Each structure stands twice: as structure tokens, then as C-alpha cells.
Amino acid sequence: MKIAFVGKGGSGKTTLSSLFIRHLAANEAPVVAVDADINQHLGAALGLTEEEAATLPALGAHLPLIKEYLRGSNPRIASADTMIKTTPPGRGSRLLRVTEDNPVYEACARTLLLDGEPVRLMATGPFTEADLGVACYHSKVGAVELCLNHLVDGPDEYVVVDMTAGSDSFASGMFTRFDVTFLVAEPTRKGVSVYRQYKEYARDFGVALKVIGNKVQGPEDIEFLQDEVGEDLLVTVGHSDWVRAMEKGRPASFELLEASNRFALQELQDAADDSYAHRDWARYTEQMVSFHLKNAESWGNAKTGADLADQVDPDFVLREGAEALVSPRSHSPRPAPQPA
Template sequence: MRVAFVGKGGSGKTTLSALFSRHLARSGAPVLAIDGDINQHLAEALGGAEESAPRLGAHMPEIKTFLRGDNPRIPSPEAMVKTTPPGRGSRLLRPLGDDELHTRHVGRAGGVPLMVTGEFDESDLGVACYHSKLGAVELYLGHLLDDPGEYVVVDMTAGADAFASGLFTRFDMTFLVAEPTRKGVSVYRQYRDHAEQFGIRIAVVGNKVTGEDDLLFLKEQVGDDLLTHLVHSPWIRAAEQGRAASGPDALASLEPHNRHALTVLREAVDAEVRDWNRLHRHAVEFHLRNASAWADARTGGDLAAQVDPDYVPGPTALP
């Protein structure tokens, strides 16, 4: 199941992404965390990188070559763009599989497998946007065949920037982290309005709640979309300052209410039923949008022809 954490900058979405990933890993569930934020802090939030790996955004040509496989509708890696959907002949992936992409690009942080997109650096200034790096994540999820009980947790870009690509449609569950402030819920309204157009369900996770007034404010602002909340946490503050214990059992010291909130998040994810047809339909829709808007001109081809009308999404597509 694919899970995204979004929210206003500073809301705590990276912290929640890390806590949820560690919560899943502690239970023994297979989990892969992906840092898709322009501020690459997920490894630190997970407990520090134990084993780094090459950044996805710096290896797009190789990733495209690998995922393209023998798909006859894609004549070359250069003709492949971030929205290119899989078709017959594409190389499909299993989570943390024994393949070239996972072997090369998965490291570990805090005991959790981790992939990173890479920072926005000086060479990108004025010539690229961060979402070009996120294209690797979009392609990865588009070619991933994951089952219930397998988790991919993505720390997304802050604010409404998460809508700058079709990546937001690739998830089974989107958790919007909101502080109990007017600015905190403003991103919720933006995300809700955009998500409704595509039938994307979001659930709000209140964060840094200090009392009943904070909780009441969130309930008044987001209504039934409020799934659960985390209270102000000395444990999290200690972790952010490097004072909290590390290791697989470190979360045992997290406040009971906050540990329960993580359980609620997992129950919400596990209750979702994967709709492969919806995922593939959105992928094709955004690919055709991009082809018309810029990709045809950039590649010099008709990228609508990359859509395989006879491709059946889901586990049956795996050879």
C-alpha cells in the first residue's frame, strides 16, 4: 500500500513519515520509506543514515532504461518521461525486490529501508524544478506491484506543491498533517479541493495538539476528515535534538497516545482496498496531459502512442 504524508512546511509531515515508517518496521512489516521532499531530512528523522545509496533524481536515464524493459511502444529511454505508464514488456517491480533498481538505490536509516530523490542543488538553479527529480518516484510507483501488508511511505513536498505533478494520484492513502492553526488548515482546504476532482481520499492527522481547544479547532475546521491527532511530544522533541534512544524498540518510549495514533494510521491504510484500474487510469490521464502540454515537443514524438490499450494493471501483469 502506498502512503503519502503532505502538509504545510513545518507541520511535522517528515516527523510523521518517519514515525509511521518506524512503527511499521517495528511490527515486522515490509516497508520502504522514500524522501520526496525538497528538504531532504527523512534519513535524519528516521535516526540517521546507516547505509546511504545513490539519489534517484541523479540517475533518471538509467532508471528509465531499466523500467522500459522490452516495451515496444517506447523506442528509447530518451522517449520515456516521468508519466510514461507501464505496458506489455515494461519491467515491473516487487517492493524491495532483488533487482537492479532496489539493489542500487535502497539504503537504510534507523533500520528502515530508504530511497531518496536528492537535493535541489546549484546546478539546478534557473534550469530545472524539483519535480523533475520527483519524476523518478513517479516512475517507480507506476511500475510497482505491491500487495496489502507491504508499505511504501513517501514524505512529499510541502504545501500545494504536491499537486505540481500527477504523483499525488499514485497513493492508496494520503495523510495531511495539520497543526491547529489557521495556516495549518489552509493547506488542507487546498488539498481537499484538488483531491476531490480525482476521487482521492485524504485523512487529516492533527499534530502538536496541546489541549482540548486545539482539538476542537481542528474538528471545527476539517470535520470528519480528522482521523486522529498527536499530542505535544517531549519524546519527539528529544529525538529532534538527538537525545532520544535509537534502535528498533525506541518507539516503546513514545507517549501512549501518540503510539495509539500511529496504530490508527495503520488501521486506516489496511482498511483501504487497492483499485488498480483507478491508479492506472489516473496515470494515463496525466501522461496524456503532459504529452499535450510539453512532452511531445520535448521528445519530438507522439507520446500518446506509449499508452498500451491492452495492458491490464495489477498483479496479473507480472510475468
């Protein structure tokens, strides 16, 4: 399953995405976690020190390697230089899988141990001094979108992406790459305003949207959220002493998380599992191609000097068992994990 966490800045989006990742790891599920927020805090929420989080490899810095690997022997892509963030896979492309080893993971991922269970963590990377005033953050998340376009995940496998805050995630087609999107909302007018924006923008794209009510203090808060978001409200989460200790850098064993919060996390996993059963691979591929053609016409053709519509393989559908190149190291031993 591909799962996104979105929400207003300060809503607790990153905290909840990290709790969900820990929950999946505790259930021994294969997980790839991706920090795609402009404020890179997922690593710290998963137990890294600030110094360790700062040394995470940046996906954006390895974009040439990612493009060259994913291109494979696809005859429709003349060179990696003509690939843009929306380039879809086709016959001959290399596809990524959650549990395999490949050069992309080797260069861009770090394996953490969360209570003894391995999780792969990837990050877009923060703004650098050279980026300030001249670069758009959405150009950095292009590497994430390209990887998601080439990733084949099966049931009981999870890719969890902590997205940038607010409605900025609609600056690209990446918002359509997920089986379910969990929107974290506080029980306030500002808290649900992002929900309304997201609901409106996503309406025509079949985005499965579920709301997590966070920082809920009592029945009045729950009633407010029910009135504002209706049946999209999936679970609510209140104060957590475990989370407070984690934010101080002193997390206890995850099994000591409050029972009510563990129940809420299981509800999220159940919703994600259910969403996979409704995945439409053909529509998923069609949306990918549609956004690619829009980007090609808008800026991609001019930037690359090529007609990027030619990259579309009309007979290819991304799905489990899709005909594409498989990394020769797909079944090699997993990299040695490092404790968080």
C-alpha cells in the same frame, strides 16, 4: 499500500512520516520509504547523521538507469530516451515490488536498521549548485512518479512517501498514486489552509484524504480541528518527549514512545490497510494514462520528438499478478542492512 504525507511547511510532516515508518518497521512490515520533499530531512528523522544523509544516492541522478530497467522489452517504448515521468507500464515493462532486489534499489536505495528492523530508504536528492536558478524541483521528483507508476504492492507492504510541503505536490499527477494521503495540520488557520487547498484540488480524483492534527495542546485545539476539517480528522498528536530526544539525535528505543502516540500510529496503519481494500486498479491505471496523455501533449512530444500517446498499452492494467517482466533477481537475498 502507497501512502503520502503532506502538509504545510513546519507542520511536522516529516517527523510524523518518520514515526509511521518506525511503527511499521516495529511491526515487521516490509517498507520502502521515499523522501520526495525539496527539504531532504527524512533520512535524519530516521536516525542518519547529516553526513550520512548527504551521501544518500539521488533518484534523479539515476534516472537513465531507472528508465532503461523499467522499459524492459515493452515494444511500445522505442528507447529509454522517450520515457518521461508519466510513462505508464505495459506488457513487457519491468515492474517494481516492495520486497524484491533489483538494479533500481541497488543504485538508489539504502537499507537502514530501525531498532533492528530493515527499511529501504530512497531520496530524490537535494538541489545542487548547478540546479540553482535553472531547474524546477518537480523535475527531480519525476523519478519517484515513474517508479510509483511501475510499482506493484500487495497487502501488508508499505511505500511511504514524504511529499513536498504545501500544495506543490499537485504540480504532477503523483498525488493520485496513493491509497491514502495523510495531511498533517496544526490547529491554526494557516495550518488548515493547506487542507482546504488539497481537498479542493483532489476532489475530482478520488483521493482518500485523512488529517492528522499535530502539535495539539488540549481540547480547544481538537475542537478547532473538528470544526475545520470535520470527519476527515483521523487522529491528533500532542507533545512527545521521545520525539524531542530524537530531534536532538538521542532517540530511545521506539517501544518507549508514549502510548497515546503509539495508538495514533496504529490508527494510521489501520486506515492505510482499509484503503488498500478499496483500491481500484483499473481506475488507478486510467488516471496514470490520463496524466501521461496530458503531459505528452503539453511538453513530452516536443521534448522527445515522438508521439508519446503510442506508449499507452490499452489492454494493460497494473495490478497484482500483472503480465510484465520480473527482475531475474526478484528472489535473491536482500542487501546487507546498515544500522541508522
